Amino acid sequence: MHTSPLSALRQWLQEHHLDGMIVPRADAWQSEYCAPYDEKLAWLTGFDGSAGLALVLKDRALLFVDGRYQVQARVQVNMDEVEIHHLHNEPLAQWLENNVEAGTRIAFDALLMTNAEYTQLSATPCELVPLNASPFDTLWTDRPAAPAGQIREMPEEISGESSADKRQRVAAILNGKTADYLAITLPDNIAWLLNVRGSDIPTSPVPLSFALLNRDGNVEWFVNEDKLHALPASVREAFTVSPQDDFIARCQQLAHGKRVLVDADSAPVALRFAIEPEGEIIWQTDPITLMKANKNPVELAGYRECHHRDGAAWVNFIAWLTREVPQRQAAGNPLTELEAQAQQLAFREQQPGFIEQSFATISASSSNAAMCHYHSSEASNKAIVQDHFYLNDSGGQYPNGTTDATRTLAWGKVPPQQRLHYTAVLRGFLSLITLQFPSGTQGHQLDAFARRPLWEMGLDFDHGTGHGVGHQLLIHENPHRIAKKVNPWPLVAGNIMTIEPGYYLADSHGIRIENQVEIVESRPGFCSFASLTLIPIDLSQVELNLLSEQEKQWLDEYHLKVRETLSPRVDSDARPWLFEATAPIRVTR
């Protein structure tokens, strides 16, 4: 007889004298993208969104998901077995407070829960029971293997600073705080500190692992040996290597009388249980998060260079689209989103050094683009046609940097209202990208510039305006954000951000224009944005009379730079399109 995952888990809970269990989507690193090994929530409930958690009780199972996933969850889970709740409107802690009797024993995995989450839940009447062993190790019989991606060196000529120097800089911060250890639980911070990159998760080149840095700058790296075969001995020997699973126990051993700095936002509460009985935790943002965001000159040069290659791939792709879309439409066999993204990947793969995509491409035609986080499938795959917008948001991992850009394109006439929307998004983009601002200004102070042209029309977009981007690392790198939400981190020269306003009308169309930018000092005490992204911006759908002279001038100068930088690099059959697409506004329009 077949037993459902839910039934199997319930039986396991009963055998262990537990009344329920919390199963989050999270892995031990609170990763945005998880390895298949960590998709316990999808195995248990069928829901495979990027955020959410289940509460499994004896007679009820609840799935908490946010606003983005209310529809998807209802499609994916068996609603006879699982109730859907709203992750923010009715948080788990509140639900437990209102629905569970005092003393109800709820199990959880302390590696998968942050201290903040635990603190909230521990205020409820239930008894939280940390597990020593995960039920999924035994119940999930066809569980994918734990990620074992090979780790590679990030040479100093690309990273711009030796690991030894970085470790000394972090150690100096520990000394300044009279902390004894930094417990590093963020894999991208480990990648930066040790000058390595991983391959556990596609598009996210982080080495899933943990690390402990002491006040002398020495590192014990908790990483599985079988990931290290590709790492030069000289790199590996700079660190003490221990099995990943020893991390929590080692923290416990070392804790007595010590002060340990732990990332307040993401570290697993398991660290608290390990350290606090004998030692002291200093909860704060891992200092590496900010150090890593201030790119050095070698890193900055790398970002600029890899954008030349990525820009050439984009130009080859858009020139190809510009030929194919009308032809295929005329032939009654229009191009599709999936064909386009496959061809785009082929163009990127032609670029020397291209490693992989930096995130799953968004290739979205007409109404599909109204879903901000859309990904094409055979079922959703739409035709790309002349009179509808096509939105492409994609990027690449290169040895010397990570790229992320969005263009929205059309080859015919979109409806007049959509032209106005496109023009408003472009004006918001231009308003922000042409800004000069005092060094140290915070993202939330700048966000509204990108929204104002939409606000003037009584419109807005429901996502952030910009995010940090890693250096051959995560596509969404902390801590900087340009968004409505307060972001306390000052923006300074050397930060890498995106600028990406958009507009989305459900069931109709979606528009986004995104450049990756470097923050540069424009004069003493002031900064501006310098575009790394070099891709023509489609002006065929713009109401040019709504642009200011300053905005037109920026576009002309930008397109001149795109043309001059990329024309030697693009395929010869793409060059005519590049010249047309980058012609000055006053000349041709």
Next chain:
Amino acid sequence: MHTSPLSALRQWLQEHHLDGMIVPRADAWQSEYCAPYDEKLAWLTGFDGSAGLALVLKDRALLFVDGRYQVQARVQVNMDEVEIHHLHNEPLAQWLENNVEAGTRIAFDALLMTNAEYTQLSATPCELVPLNASPFDTLWTDRPAAPAGQIREMPEEISGESSADKRQRVAAILNGKTADYLAITLPDNIAWLLNVRGSDIPTSPVPLSFALLNRDGNVEWFVNEDKLHALPASVREAFTVSPQDDFIARCQQLAHGKRVLVDADSAPVALRFAIEPEGEIIWQTDPITLMKANKNPVELAGYRECHHRDGAAWVNFIAWLTREVPQRQAAGNPLTELEAQAQQLAFREQQPGFIEQSFATISASSSNAAMCHYHSSEASNKAIVQDHFYLNDSGGQYPNGTTDATRTLAWGKVPPQQRLHYTAVLRGFLSLITLQFPSGTQGHQLDAFARRPLWEMGLDFDHGTGHGVGHQLLIHENPHRIAKKVNPWPLVAGNIMTIEPGYYLADSHGIRIENQVEIVESRPGFCSFASLTLIPIDLSQVELNLLSEQEKQWLDEYHLKVRETLSPRVDSDARPWLFEATAPIRVTR
């Protein structure tokens, strides 16, 4: 033999076995403007700035003041007796931590210290000793009398809502939080709740007092009887009246087993000492602060109407200046700042209903205007001349509202660089005042619009961009601010704010343009600013070619409204100037 205040205090401390005392500038309400009775710090040290505190020890006396007052403090205090320290760079708590031995007995007045301040200080090694009686009652022999300003009714036809209804609304909030009492320590909140206004402090019509509201909406008002002679019996009988000094003791009596809501930002720590032994404090922003900021239709109509009167006084004043400044300059006897502000007050006093100024006028010529908080004195009084900017920031208290506006004027040719500064300030003002934004947007999200034209020139100004304004109440009303600093309170239709960017170049000139505005719903879900202030904006110093068409259109429409509204109200000899100053840009310039 004459004994200095410091020596007298030191002797008193010795007699009371105390090692020192903290003497803040604050009164029991943390008022921005204090009564002379409360100027203990000025009596003790000579320093009469609006923020600061002294720490008097046996052998040292320290005055802590912020950046604004570093110069003034050095002028005013006897530097042989008093050391000047920086209030923010080296806060008192940090100084005590580093310089005072454990157990040092430091006295303080628990009515003059907030809970947040006390919490910081109590983490230091010294022993904080709350005083039962103030030494100033005996030592300060010529101390001014305690304020005893008469309290007047704010009739419902002006306030728009009966006190009974307001009290029921606040009581409903208490019930929602299962709180038993609201301890009201903010005099402007008492004024709003009880529909009264006071006269303890010039320009700030608040009744210095305390109040306790219970869950039934009943109020015990702790106010000195001798302030109530002018209050109709019908008003007075709606409340239980007790002596002001009974407030803390009553809170202590009532506290047992009760939950008391207390303003987290401003309430004296004396309340904590009174309530916490037996009851529970709910620390949060007094709910009245937000209720009061959402003006009702009657209040809004009052603001609009009183601005007609204040605008007429402004026009009479500027027309007079426009005649007088050149004439007096030609006669070799130029007009002065003090003469101008006296004449301006005379024009305001001609307006029916004018009560008093809403704050001390800033009447500042040329380099005096570079000091944001300048007030003219006989010593500082400068001439107002044609080729230099003159800045006037002033306002009035009227029965139905409070006004606040700034204009910067010149009658000749200011240097070209100053024209560019003036144009940039105007463009920032126009950018913000023409904005449409989603209802609920917060002030820090909008602030940068007012700064961008200055930022483009590598300049900025070092004050907030806008503040709330009371209804025949405080000129700086909480909680809304438009500023760089995060302000969490959503801006919604019915809020009253100022918009006042500026630019200041030390020893040269100062520029500020300020309108008071009402936030109105412009379309569902969106808001915009409607000007309450009706005063021509000086366009003679503007580089008009730097303004957008939209900005010029706003100015023309604004000036048309100023002209049409005020021409029937201004003096006949001011009318020609009004017509000239409000002519459309395209026609005359």
